[in-house]
Structures are given as structure tokens and as C-alpha cells.
Amino acid sequence: xxxxEHDFQKLVAGLKIDAEPDPGHRERLRRQMLQTFEETARASxxxxxxxxxxxxxxxxxPFVKLAVAATVLVAATAGVWTWLGRGxxxxxxxxxxxxxxxxWMHAIVKGDQNGQVRTTQHWYNxxxxxxxxxxxxGSVLGWDYGAGREQFVYSPRVKAVVVSELASVxxxxxxxxxxxxxxFAVFAAKDDAxxxxxxxxxxxxxxxxxxxxxxxxxxxxxxxxxxxxQIVMMADPATKRVVAANVEYRSQDGSTxxxxxxxxxxxxxxxxxxxxxxxxxxxxVIDRRQQPVGTPGDEPAVIPTPAxxxxxxxxxxxxxxxxxxxxxxxxxxxxxxLERPRGRPRPPFxxxxxxxxxxxxxxxxxxxxxxxYGSLDMVTDGDKKADDGSFIELGPKPQYVxxxxxxxxEIYAIIIWHYxxxxxxxxxxxxQVSDDKSFRNGVTTVFNNDRDNSLGLGAGTDLHYTETNxxxxxxxxxxxxRYVRLYSNGNTSDDLNHYIEVEVYGRPxxxxxxx
Amino acid sequence: xxxxxxxxxxxTGYDDLVELAKxxxxxxxxxxxxxxxxxLRFCVHRLFNRATAEDVTSLVFLTVARMMRGFxxxxxxxxRAWIYTIAANQANAYIRKTTRRKRLMENVVAHRRTEEQxxxxxxSLDWPTLYGAIxxxxxxxxxxxxxxxxxxMDYDEIGRVVEARPATVRVTLHRVLRRxxxxxxxxxxxxx
Numbered sequence: 170x171x172x173x174e175h176d177f178q179k180l181v182a183g184l185k186i187d188a189e190p191d192p193g194h195r196e197r198l199r200r201q202m203l204q205t206f207e208e209t210a211r212a213s214x215x216x217x218x219x220x221x222x223x224x225x226x227x228x229x230x231p232f233v234k235l236a237v238a239a240t241v242l243v244a245a246t247a248g249v250w251t252w253l254g255r256g257x258x259x260x261x262x263x264x265x266x267x268x269x270x271x272x273w274m275h276a277i278v279k280g281d282q283n284g285q286v287r288t289t290q291h292w293y294n295x296x297x298x299x300x301x302x303x304x305x306x307g308s309v310l311g312w313d314y315g316a317g318r319e320q321f322v323y324s325p326r327v328k329a330v331v332v333s334e335l336a337s338v339x340x341x342x343x344x345x346x347x348x349x350x351x352x353f354a355v356f357a358a359k360d361d362a363x364x365x366x367x368x369x370x371x372x373x374x375x376x377x378x379x380x381x382x383x384x385x386x387x388x389x390x391x392x393x394x395x396x397x398x399q400i401v402m403m404a405d406p407a408t409k410r411v412v413a414a415n416v417e418y419r420s421q422d423g424s425t426x427x428x429x430x431x432x433x434x435x436x437x438x439x440x441x442x443x444x445x446x447x448x449x450x451x452x453x454v455i456d457r458r459q460q461p462v463g464t465p466g467d468e469p470a471v472i473p474t475p476a477x478x479x480x481x482x483x484x485x486x487x488x489x490x491x492x493x494x495x496x497x498x499x500x501x502x503x504x505x506x507l508e509r510p511r512g513r514p515r516p517p518f519x520x521x522x523x524x525x526x527x528x529x530x531x532x533x534x535x536x537x538x539x540x541x542y543g544s545l546d547m548v549t550d551g552d553k554k555a556d557d558g559s560f561i562e563l564g565p566k567p568q569y570v571x572x573x574x575x576x577x578x579e580i581y582a583i584i585i586w587h588y589x590x591x592x593x594x595x596x597x598x599x600x601q602v603s604d605d606k607s608f609r610n611g612v613t614t615v616f617n618n619d620r621d622n623s624l625g626l627g628a629g630t631d632l633h634y635t636e637t638n639x640x641x642x643x644x645x646x647x648x649x650x651r652y653v654r655l656y657s658n659g660n661t662s663d664d665l666n667h668y669i670e671v672e673v674y675g676r677p678x679x680x681x682x683x684x
Numbered sequence: 685x686x687x688x689x690x691x692x693x694x695x696t697g698y699d700d701l702v703e704l705a706k707x708x709x710x711x712x713x714x715x716x717x718x719x720x721x722x723x724l725r726f727c728v729h730r731l732f733n734r735a736t737a738e739d740v741t742s743l744v745f746l747t748v749a750r751m752m753r754g755f756x757x758x759x760x761x762x763x764r765a766w767i768y769t770i771a772a773n774q775a776n777a778y779i780r781k782t783t784r785r786k787r788l789m790e791n792v793v794a795h796r797r798t799e800e801q802x803x804x805x806x807x808s809l810d811w812p813t814l815y816g817a818i819x820x821x822x823x824x825x826x827x828x829x830x831x832x833x834x835x836x837m838d839y840d841e842i843g844r845v846v847e848a849r850p851a852t853v854r855v856t857l858h859r860v861l862r863r864x865x866x867x868x869x870x871x872x873x874x875x876x
Contacts, residue, residue, distance in 0.1 A: 173861070174832075174833075174857070174861065177833060177861055177864075178833060180809065180814070181814075181833045181834065184809075184810070184811045184814065185810075185811065186728065186729065186811050187728070187734065188724065188725040188728040188729070190720065190721050190724050191738070194738050194741075195720055198716075198720070198741065198742050198745055199713060199716055199717075199720075201742070201745075201746065202712070202716060202745045202746060202748070202749045203709050203712065203713055203749070205746050205749035205750060206709055206712055206749040206750075206752065207709060209749065209750050209753065210753065260847060363822070539859070539862075541854065541855060541858045542858075564851075564855050565849070565851040565852065565855065663850070663851055664849070664851040665851055665854075
């Protein structure tokens with residue numbers, strides 16, 4: 170099996186592959202290479218020592234065609250290299266980052282469908298995660314894919330703005346990609362996507378072009394669903410920003426449905442709201458967010474007022490700790506706002522009688538559905554050891570896990586063991602409780618040490634802490650909810666996110682009422 | 685907030701050689717001796733066919749010879765990342781040609797031990813079968829896989845070759861292995 174790297178390494182070690190060098194080829198190539206080196210020196214006028222090797226005439230070499238091809242290739246590459254600069258060819262990721270650093274991106278998009286040309290304007294505020302599109306018939310569309318999670322459509326015909334919850338699939342057909350730059354990156358990251366890059370001319374200047382074919386994207390071209398599209402982004406090598414784009418939409422049978430040409434610029438400011446794009450101030454606003462949608466009977470159950478908690482004396486929680494992996498708590502001097510170690514065991518934590526780990530064995534979901542190591546059920550399997558088979562590893566950048574307690578609970582403590590084999594500090598740890606599994610409504614934040622608001626959930630004031638076998642106990646003060654979500658954003662060792670175990674100490678509200 | 689910790693640059697005894705090789709043929713010849721076997725081996729693992737691997741190895745060193753004077757790196761570590769980047773690009777360019785890939789796969793199929801393949805046992809996996817599965821991956825993923833398992837590079841070093849962060853390499857490699865496993869399952873006749 171090749172379930173992991175170790176297995177694959179063993180598999181490879183057992184293979185018989187003939188990679189023994191041929192001394193004849195080695196020697197021929199050596200001479201050829203040194204000859205090429207000297208010729209390059211002469212061509213460039215650089216002084217060079219004469220090689221003591223006897224030079225074999227180039228045309229007698231068996232791989233002469235390849236060598237000539239290499240010469241052409243290298244010459245072409247060198248030409249490109251000159252304008253690409255010292256850093257080498259630009260990856261699209263570099264382009265995306267440079268583009269999205271700008272305060273605003275503005276695009277004038279000319280769409281051509283069967284000779285009918287329409288012009289739209291796009292405004293992107295990447296930092297605020299807002300997109301506006303104004304069409305030539307006076308319609309305005311807006312997407313707030315940041316904190317607001319809502320979308321707007323203004324129709325001049327009915328003079329009304331319809332506000333609704335953000336659709337799960339963006340107008341670009343890519344989940345959570347509400348602008349062309351993100352959409353391109355999402356399509357390019359797909360396993361079957363193959364990006365091609367080349368040098369092109371645009372508007373009298375040399376640009377770097379990045380092209381992909383996107384099958385079945387869900388693109389919409391004037392009401393017709395496109396089966397795919399070819400997107401070409403063009404970037405200025407000097408600024409590394411996208412300056413133009415072409416999109417060609419294709420139907421199921423491969424015929425062209427339409428084309429768009431994007432001319433892109435970067436103004437310092439943009440519309441503060443859709444009302445600055447021609448929506449009249451007196452337009453009627455229809456808020457569809459408050460109307461129930463979905464299958465009848467699927468709406469959340471009415472939440473009863475919980476019964477008063479027991480008046481009996483609170484008792485210490487029984488928390489079983491795993492074996493410590495190191496003595497003392499080494500401090501990472503690079504981490505600001507770091508909690509000082511207690512230097513002694515954690516004092517007992519008091520909770521109402523009957524409080525147990527209500528997370529044990531409960532289902533876990535995560536932003537990274539494909540953990541690098543382990544499976545998500547290991548987060549609540551009761552195994553708190555720091556051994557290799559006891560943790561999960563989620564991908565880099567911000568990630569979260571969500572535990573479904575299966576019923577509303579009164580939660581007194583959440584204990585997190587990220588990875589206590591090393592004295593790491595995990596960044597941007599945020600713990601939230603909600604009855605809404607999407608965590609859009611009714612969210613209570615129990616802990617937040619994301620001081621610079623990297624996650625966009627609001628800046629926290631809690632301290633960073635060092636991982637130990639005791640785990641991090643978060644006092645959640647009896648907050649009520651069904652779902653517990655924990656965020657993190659890499660750690661002092663790497664960019665990845667780990668969980669050994671999460672315990673949620675509380676009492677099911679149904680149980681409290683029954684008692 | 686993510687802490688970024690720079691790894692110390694690995695010092696080798698050949699750093700001076702890299703500097704000298706920018707102007708002296710003798711030093712470049714010495715570097716060639718150090719790297720010929722590794723690059724040929726890399727090309728064999730990427731391209732299966734021995735003659736093709738030798739041709740592409742030739743292209744790699746001829747490229748090095750032409751560009752060495754302008755090489756900005758200063759250490760052997762820089763040179764290693766650079767030459768493997770050239771090798772990976774040349775190998776990828778070779779196998780991207782559909783006609784070549786077709787010929788390559790015909791060659792691979794001809795070398796397979798079909799009688800053992802039918803047994804459905806992982807232990808019977810031979811190099812042609814594995815190579816055939818690797819060929820189903822994207823060329824960039826083939827590069828990462830080869831550097832990790834055939835060249836035994838760590839994530840940092842692979843990251844320098846493919847211009848990606850070590851964590852990204854790790855994530856990619858993990859997913860590539862899963863994909864490869866699926867390919868191999870198909871090749872070996874179903875789930876194990």
C-alpha cells in the first residue's frame with residue numbers, strides 16, 4: 170500500500186531501475202558542455218581559460234540536434250529572462266498577490282455575443298471582500314463575501330434592490346471566488362487544470378499571459394449556461410499586476426457562445442456602496458434574508474428557554490491528561506503576547522455536577538476536508554497522546570474544525586490539544602459556539618488570540634499559549650449551543666494546523682430540563 | 685499572524701567551486717562530475733527510457749554551460765536547486781508533447797510484467813507499472829514525487845526547485861500520493 174510516504178519510500182526502494190551512467194555518454198557530454206561554455210564566453214566577450222579538453226566537432230555528436238534545439242531554447246529563454254527580471258518567471262500566484270494588494274481593481278468589460286456588444290464595469294475591493302458590477306442597462310450587482318455574506322441586485326426596471334444571503338456558488342462558477350482573479354486561481358488549482366504561460370503583446374506592451382481551460386464552470390453568458398470557458402489573464406511584468414483578460418465561453422458542443430475583453434486599471438478609490446453606482450437613494454429594498462427558504466420542516470427547531478441550572482455545589486472536572494512529552498514549558502521568544510507558564514499543574518476547574526465531555530465520539534467537519542494525516546474523527550476519539558497515529562494535520566493557512574454536539578448543550582469548558590509533543594505556539598486560535606452550523610448567526614466567541622484580525626473574525630485580546638500535555642482550557646462560562654468551531658493559522662514550527670483532541674465539557678440542555 | 689522562520693543556508697565544501705565555475709571551465713567540469721550521475725538518474729526516473737534520459741541530461745548541462753556566467757546563486761545549494769529546476773523543466777517539456785508521451789507509454793506497456801500484474805498484489809509492483817501510474821499525474825507533480833522519493837530531497841530543497849513553500853510541497857505531495865494510489869489500484873485490478 171502507499172498510504173503514506175513511508176510506505177511509498179519502501180516501495181521505491183524495492184524497485185529495480187537501471188540508472189547506471191554510461192561512461193561514453195558522460196565523457197562526450199563533458200566535452201560538449203565545456204565547448205559550449207567556451208563558445209558562450211567568446212560570444213559575450215568575457216575572458217575565459219582555454220579548456221584543455223580536445224574539442225570534438227559539434228556535428229559529429231549523436232545528440233547534435235538536441236544541442237541545437239537547446240541553443241535556440243536557451244536564446245529564447247534568455248530573451249524572456251531579460252524582461253522577467255532577476256526573480257525568474259512570474260507564477261500566477263505572484264500575480265494574484267500583487268494584484269490583490271491594490272486598494273481597488275476596476276475593469277471595463279466588453280462582452281460580445283452574436284455581434285451584440287454590451288459593456289459592464291467591475292469594481293473589486295479585495296481587502297473588504299466586496300465586488301460590484303454595473304451593467305450598461307443600469308442594473309447593479311454587489312457581493313459582500315466578507316463579514317456581511319450577502320448579495321444585492323438592483324433592477325432599474327422595478328427600481329428595487331433585492332438583498333439575499335450569499336449564494337454558495339459565485340457568479341464565476343467557483344465556490345468562494347467572487348472576483349475574476351480568485352476564480353482564475355481556483356480553476357487553475359484544480360487537479361485536471363493545465364495552465365499555459367506565454368509572452369504576448371497587449372496595448373503596445375509586452376505582457377505575460379496565463380491561460381486555462383475550465384470545463385463545466387457554470388459560467389453564464391447572457392442567460393445561456395456555458396459548459397466551459399477559456400480564460401487568459403495578462404500581467405505586466407513590471408508591476409506583476411493583471412492588466413487585461415480575455416474570456417471565451419463555450420457551449421456543450423464546443424461552439425463559442427461569446428467573448429469578453431477585460432481592460433483593467435487600479436484606481437485609488439472606488440464605490441462605497443452600490444448607491445454610488447447609480448442606484449437611486451429612494452430605491453425600494455427587499456430583504457430576502459429574513460424569509461425562510463429551503464425544504465419545509467428543515468428550519469431550525471424552536472429553542473426553548475433552558476431550565477435554571479442546578480443550585481447544587483459545583484465540582485471539579487475530571488480531566489484525564491496524557492503523558493507529558495517534555496519537562497517544563499520552554500518559551501518561544503519570537504511570539505508576542507505569550508502567556509507565561511504557570512510552573513505548576515492547572516488548578517481544578519469547577520463545573521455543575523453532571524458535566525461531562527459531550528464532544529466524545531461526536532462528528533467533526535473541517536475547512537480542509539482532506540487532512541494530510543489522520544482522519545477528522547480522531548479529534549474527538551478520546552486519544553490525547555502525542556503519538557504519530559493520534560493527531561490530524563490540516564493544510565496551511567487558516568483552518569477550522571467544527572464539532573457537532575448533536576444537541577444544544579450548556580458548555581463550561583473547551584480543552585484543546587493541538588500538538589503537545591513540541592512546545593509549539595499555534596497562531597490565531599479562536600473558539601466559537603453557535604446553534605448555526607455555518608456560524609453566520611448567533612455566534613459566541615469563547616476565546617480569540619488573533620490580535621491582528623488575520624482571520625477576519627474580529628481582533629482578539631487573549632494571549633498566545635504554549636502547547637503542553639494539559640491542553641488549553643477555555644472557560645466558556647455556560648454558553649449554550651450545538652456546534653463548536655476552532656480556528657488556527659499555523660504554528661511556530663510550520664504553517665500547518667494540528668489537532669490531537671478537543672474536549673467540550675458541558676451538559677445537554679434536554680438532560681438539564683429532565684432533571 | 686504566521687511566524688516565518690528562515691532556515692540557515694546549508695554550507696557545503698563546493699560553494700567556492702560554484703563561484704569559480706562561472707568563469708573557469710575546469711571548475712565547471714568539476715561541478716559536472718559532481719552532478720552528472722544525479723541528473724541522469726533524475727531523468728531516468730522522469731522519462732523511463734534510457735536514451736531519452738541521456739538526451740535530456742545533455743540538454744540540461746548544455747543549458748547550464750550557456751547560462752553559468754549569468755548564474756546569480758553563490759552556494760552549491762543554489763546551484764543544486766537551479767540545475768534540478770532546469771532538469772525538471774526539460775523533462776516536463778519533453779513529456780508534454782503528446783506524441784512523445786504516447787511513445788513513452790507504449791514503451792512502458794511493453795516492459796510491464798503482465799503475468800504478475802494480473803495477480804493484483806502490491807508486492808508484484810514493478811517499475812514500468814509504477815511509472816505508468818506516475819505518468820497519469822501532472823508533470824509538476826511528477827517532479828515533486830521524483831525529487832522526494834528518488835532524489836531523497838527534503839521539503840525545503842524541493843520548494844527551492846519548484847518555487848513553492850515547503851508546506852505547500854508537503855500538502856501537494858500528500859495529495860499526489862493519494863492520486864497515485866488510486867491510479868495503482870486501477871492498474872492492479874481493484875481495491876486492496
